Amino acid sequence: MAGLPRRIIKETQRLQADPVPGISAIPDEANARHFKVEVAGPVKSPYEGGTFHLELFLPEEYPMSAPKVRFMTRIYHPNIDKLGRICLDILKDKWSPALQIRTVLLSIQALLSAPNPDDPLDTNVAEAWKKDEESAIEEARQFTRQHAMGNKPQQ
Amino acid sequence: MSQTDMKRQLSDPASDATDSEDMEEDDEYANYYYDNTDDLDIDKPKKTDDPEYFEYTILQTEDAERLLNEEVERLCSELKMSPSLAKMLLHVGQWQGEDIIERYQQDQRKLLTESNVSCPKEMKEDSLVGSSPGCPVCAECYPRDKFMGLTCGHLFCPHCWDMHFRFQIEQGITMGIECMGQKCKILVPEDFLYSVLKDSKLRDRFSKLCFMDLIKGHPKLRFCPGPNCSVIIHAKEPRAKKVECSVCKSTFCFRCGIEYHAPTDCDVIKKWLTKCADDSETANYISAHTKDCPSCHVCIEKSAGCNHMQCSKCKFDFCWMCLGDWKSHGSEYYECSRYKENPNIANESVLVQAREALKKYLFYFERWENHAKSLQLEEQTLQKITSRINVKVMENEGTWIDWQYLQNAAALLKKCRYTLQYTYPYAYYMDKGGRKQLFEYQQAQLEAEVENLSWKVERAEITHRGDLENQMDIAEKRRQTLLKDFLEV
Ligand SMILES: [Zn+2]
Ligand SMILES: [Zn+2]
Ligand SMILES: [Zn+2]
Ligand SMILES: [Zn+2]
Ligand SMILES: [Zn+2]
Numbered sequence A: 001m002a003g004l005p006r007r008i009i010k011e012t013q014r015l016q017a018d019p020v021p022g023i024s025a026i027p028d029e030a031n032a033r034h035f036k037v038e039v040a041g042p043v044k045s046p047y048e049g050g051t052f053h054l055e056l057f058l059p060e061e062y063p064m065s066a067p068k069v070r071f072m073t074r075i076y077h078p079n080i081d082k083l084g085r086i087c088l089d090i091l092k093d094k095w096s097p098a099l100q101i102r103t104v105l106l107s108i109q110a111l112l113s114a115p116n117p118d119d120p121l122d123t124n125v126a127e128a129w130k131k132d133e134e135s136a137i138e139e140a141r142q143f144t145r146q147h148a149m150g151n152k153p154q155q
Numbered sequence B: 001m002s003q004t005d006m007k008r009q010l011s012d013p014a015s016d017a018t019d020s021e022d023m024e025e026d027d028e029y030a031n032y033y034y035d036n037t038d039d040l041d042i043d044k045p046k047k048t049d050d051p052e053y054f055e056y057t058i059l060q061t062e063d064a065e066r067l068l069n070e071e072v073e074r075l076c077s078e079l080k081m082s083p084s085l086a087k088m089l090l091h092v093g094q095w096q097g098e099d100i101i102e103r104y105q106q107d108q109r110k111l112l113t114e115s116n117v118s119c120p121k122e123m124k125e126d127s128l129v130g131s132s133p134g135c136p137v138c139a140e141c142y143p144r145d146k147f148m149g150l151t152c153g154h155l156f157c158p159h160c161w162d163m164h165f166r167f168q169i170e171q172g173i174t175m176g177i178e179c180m181g182q183k184c185k186i187l188v189p190e191d192f193l194y195s196v197l198k199d200s201k202l203r204d205r206f207s208k209l210c211f212m213d214l215i216k217g218h219p220k221l222r223f224c225p226g227p228n229c230s231v232i233i234h235a236k237e238p239r240a241k242k243v244e245c246s247v248c249k250s251t252f253c254f255r256c257g258i259e260y261h262a263p264t265d266c267d268v269i270k271k272w273l274t275k276c277a278d279d280s281e282t283a284n285y286i287s288a289h290t291k292d293c294p295s296c297h298v299c300i301e302k303s304a305g306c307n308h309m310q311c312s313k314c315k316f317d318f319c320w321m322c323l324g325d326w327k328s329h330g331s332e333y334y335e336c337s338r339y340k341e342n343p344n345i346a347n348e349s350v351l352v353q354a355r356e357a358l359k360k361y362l363f364y365f366e367r368w369e370n371h372a373k374s375l376q377l378e379e380q381t382l383q384k385i386t387s388r389i390n391v392k393v394m395e396n397e398g399t400w401i402d403w404q405y406l407q408n409a410a411a412l413l414k415k416c417r418y419t420l421q422y423t424y425p426y427a428y429y430m431d432k433g434g435r436k437q438l439f440e441y442q443q444a445q446l447e448a449e450v451e452n453l454s455w456k457v458e459r460a461e462i463t464h465r466g467d468l469e470n471q472m473d474i475a476e477k478r479r480q481t482l483l484k485d486f487l488e489v
């Protein structure tokens, strides 16, 4: 693989030397643009106690274009669909080359704390969330117990 | 002069005449006699009267560039700013030059901030890496004076700016390129971009894309949507009116660029067309070409546009749409185009409501679709008439000029039926009430006269010329009345 841009090297070093609390991001041994990410469900959210595995990939154009991020662990969330795709503005049109992997991961963590059913990706979940928030939160808890506890990273 | 003057009254019956193969050789004559046929409608509406009157010119790329440049230069000299900044302000401010000048003179900083071309002091946030001498994007170190940025103070190395511009241009973004800073919305003016971007191919591509962006953002300009047509329409006012491109002959609505759709407005026709596309499965079954005669039940195929049918076996006159007796059509009891809603629908079950909604949609869709088909069939009729006329002229039965009125009648029929077709989406989305009643009344009037005209055009050779011209006059008056009352001006 071609020489890794200095920017990616620096970001990776900092992620490891000074990790974001509740998040670990480790580059793949074979491909330094590919990260295995683990996000702990934020306290006081229905995802508390769960460990969520994500994959993060830095495309060739990075940082001119945003990293590609996907949940590998199933999650019940209005802004994350069955395939693990995430509806987050900074991953799309609000991306800026000055943003970093760190900012992206922090934003994902924040999204778990504060789901936004008004900008849904999974419309079914968003509907349920708007109609009866309490039941939806219970459903999310149930999903967390079922899929995000005692789970190993998926391949 | 590449500007073709298109100031034309759209109510001219001959203006819609279609070229058929048979007609081509007669075209010159048709154009020559075009002006002489004006006296056909004696009280043709004046400019101010005609609800479809629309002033526009056809521009070539260079003309449009010149026009944009003139507007940019005017702002430059008025506000003493660079062309690059003026262009940005005009694009962001939808080319409302007067308004921009006024707002600039009132509060320069406010306008520049609101237009995202400069950044107020309090919003300036420090670059990502802050005090360290590295570029916040590539993390490479450069001497301080190498860094470049906009008024927001976000500094990056030229290499990263270059990469950023390349990537944005590849995505088709030009006037909307923003600063690379986090959450920074400051727009990149073209002089800054050109000072960084040296690749001549990319500079070229940027300039082309930029031109397209500017045209698309200009309320009074629109690219002709015709296939392979590159002209630009310049309208005096940005209205939802009919444009006919003098180059490729396509007709379309100036405001939204799709097929002309009066009296329905741009948003409603879009909604309707989307609905039709979504529900095409459901609507398929009604596309029947044959129906049984309501009187003797013989199978009848519809081969002409007119919806006033006469059974060839029992001679019963009936309506193709509702299969009712034709005698009841055209009177004040004419109900064929009107959908009778269940007055008690609010109290019905969800299932009944859904069925009723589908019934209502199919009622309107069927009529919309049927008029579209009639338009096609009448097109064929016109071609048949034209070739028959040619035979007659060859046999010295009158001259081509003598038969011109028939061409005019067919063209007018097309125009009236087209409007009639587009009354159905309008009615479908209308709220119940007095205005809808008036609309449906006028729609029914137009419908009856369109079918009468169609009937007479199909039997043109045995219809008296005066009778046909009278019918043309009535149909066009009905059309004008409806548009005057319901076409938003
Ligand atoms: Zn840089
Ligand atoms: Zn900035
Ligand atoms: Zn054209
Ligand atoms: Zn339109
Ligand atoms: Zn019959």
Ligand SMILES: [Zn+2]
Residues within 6 Å of the ligand: B319, B320, B321, B322, B323, B324, B329, B336
């Ligand atoms: Zn009828």
